[in-house]
Amino acid sequence: MADDDTRHESPSQTAGPYVHIGCLPNWSGIAGVYAEDPGSRLINADTRGERVSVTGRIFDGDEAPVLDAVIELWQADAGGLYPSPVETRGVADPNFGGWGRVASAFDSGEFRIDTIRPGRVPYPDGRLQAPHINCWIVARGINVGLQTRIYFADESDANAEDPVLASIEPRARVDTLLAQPDAEGAFRFDIHLQGERETVFFDI
Amino acid sequence: MSSEQSRGYLPRDRAWHPPALAPDYKSSRLRSPRQPLLVLPTTLSEESGPVFGHDIIGPRDDDLIHNYAADGHSALGPRILVHGHLRDQSGRAVPNALIEVWQANAAGRYRHPNETYIAPLDPNFGGCGRCLTDADGYYRFLSIQPAPYPWPNGPNSWRPAHIHFSLFGEAFAQRLITQMYFEGDPLIPLCPIVNAIPREDAVDTLIARLDMDAALPMDMLAWRFDLTLRGRAQTYFENRPEGL
Numbered sequence: 001m002a003d004d005d006t007r008h009e010s011p012s013q014t015a016g017p018y019v020h021i022g023c024l025p026n027w028s029g030i031a032g033v034y035a036e037d038p039g040s041r042l043i044n045a046d047t048r049g050e051r052v053s054v055t056g057r058i059f060d061g062d063e064a065p066v067l068d069a070v071i072e073l074w075q076a077d078a079g080g081l082y083p084s085p086v087e088t089r090g091v092a093d094p095n096f097g098g099w100g101r102v103a104s105a106f107d108s109g110e111f112r113i114d115t116i117r118p119g120r121v122p123y124p125d126g127r128l129q130a131p132h133i134n135c136w137i138v139a140r141g142i143n144v145g146l147q148t149r150i151y152f153a154d155e156s157d158a159n160a161e162d163p164v165l166a167s168i169e170p171r172a173r174v175d176t177l178l179a180q181p182d183a184e185g186a187f188r189f190d191i192h193l194q195g196e197r198e199t200v201f202f203d204i
Numbered sequence: 205m206s207s208e209q210s211r212g213y214l215p216r217d218r219a220w221h222p223p224a225l226a227p228d229y230k231s232s233r234l235r236s237p238r239q240p241l242l243v244l245p246t247t248l249s250e251e252s253g254p255v256f257g258h259d260i261i262g263p264r265d266d267d268l269i270h271n272y273a274a275d276g277h278s279a280l281g282p283r284i285l286v287h288g289h290l291r292d293q294s295g296r297a298v299p300n301a302l303i304e305v306w307q308a309n310a311a312g313r314y315r316h317p318n319e320t321y322i323a324p325l326d327p328n329f330g331g332c333g334r335c336l337t338d339a340d341g342y343y344r345f346l347s348i349q350p351a352p353y354p355w356p357n358g359p360n361s362w363r364p365a366h367i368h369f370s371l372f373g374e375a376f377a378q379r380l381i382t383q384m385y386f387e388g389d390p391l392i393p394l395c396p397i398v399n400a401i402p403r404e405d406a407v408d409t410l411i412a413r414l415d416m417d418a419a420l421p422m423d424m425l426a427w428r429f430d431l432t433l434r435g436r437a438q439t440y441f442e443n444r445p446e447g448l
């Protein structure tokens with residue numbers, strides 16, 4: 001294929017306010033087309049690992065909660081293995097799909113992720129990354145899906161060694177990627193699209 | 205990990221994509237990060253991604269004309285077939301990729317709790333569908349032609365007719381949402397969301413072409429829409445020093 005068009009990625013466009021129709025139809029009230037919404041269950045009773053929940057909201061530049069976002073999640077299993085064909089270090093937990101999709105509630109903007117604490121996976125040079133969940137955020141007003149990561153504030157040793165966190169300047173912004181322990185197994189992670197507490201977003 | 209094993213991906217060409225802040229698209233003003241994105245090479249976390257099998261695809265998932273319709277009924281509007289090829293930036297076909305689509309009905313109305321447009325709902329149209337690309341990267345679904353609709357951006361803003369596309373490749377780094385427009389629609393150059401894309405040749409790649417060769421006579425017109433996902437930076441990664 002020498003087609004010139006193949007040199008460019010298709011340009012991104014906003015997911016718009018009605019992204020739920022295509023991505024979470026049952027959640028948006030469209031019943032009977034898909035048996036269940038894609039990504040609505042990350043774990044089952046047999047998934048190995050420590051159960052954790054992460055709840056939070058996304059805030060805009062006026063500190064108003066975003067009520068129409070969808071967040072996609074991708075993470076390793078408890079042993080640090082991805083359920084993916086490119087995973088060459090072992091076989092991931094068959095009861096863990098690694099991928100999830102949650103929406104901000106239409107009324108409060110709150111999202112909730114029920115998953116397991118991921119294991120550590122290597123950086124390209126072999127150093128270990130700290131446990132993290134990759135996030136991809138789409139919504140009305142977001143022209144290109146935003147990539148960020150959820151790290152866990154109670155993993156201070158691993159976080160101190162993490163090459164991605166190490167590349168963040170100024171250092172105070174590292175905190176924007178740390179989910180804070182709330183109750184047993186429960187974490188809080190708010191995302192700020194703009195402003196003084198703007199979350200670190202990646203071009204990765 | 206040796207450099208030969210790296211599946212690093214090309215960085216996104218941010219001059220080809222719309223910028224985060226496109227002031228004429230009002231919603232982007234408060235939802236655009238103002239700090240520069242932190243540029244990093246992809247890691248295994250981005251180079252891997254979920255795999256979807258045929259088991260999640262129901263028999264009518266790729267038929268929006270019927271997948272929400274009552275038995276014996278079908279959605280109102282011009283019947284269309286949309287098809288195309290999914291490849292990456294080096295031209296390699298992307299097989300078994302999940303494509304999710306959503307759209308307004310033939311009157312320009314979405315089936316959604318926050319929708320307020322006065323145009324009528326079609327009781328036989330849900331507006332969502334999905335399919336997987338085949339072994340050679342080709343996809344196809346059936347739908348009805350969506351109508352343009354007004355939206356609260358400027359005093360008289362209308363979206364061109366469009367279908368929203370969500371695409372998975374082999375890696376989370378390739379995740380993409382975009383929109384397909386229809387060749388000849390006079391609303392395309394007036395749309396602030398379209399015009400957020402800085403280059404006209406980039407916009408052109410989002411405009412599906414009428415494809416009479418694929419049309420089904422006495423049944424439906426066809427539109428051809430090819431898509432390109434981020435490609436791998438194999439050469440770069442194979443040549444770079446270990447640990448860069």
Ligand SMILES: [Fe+3]
Pocket residue numbers: 016308363366368
């Ligand atoms: Fe739309």
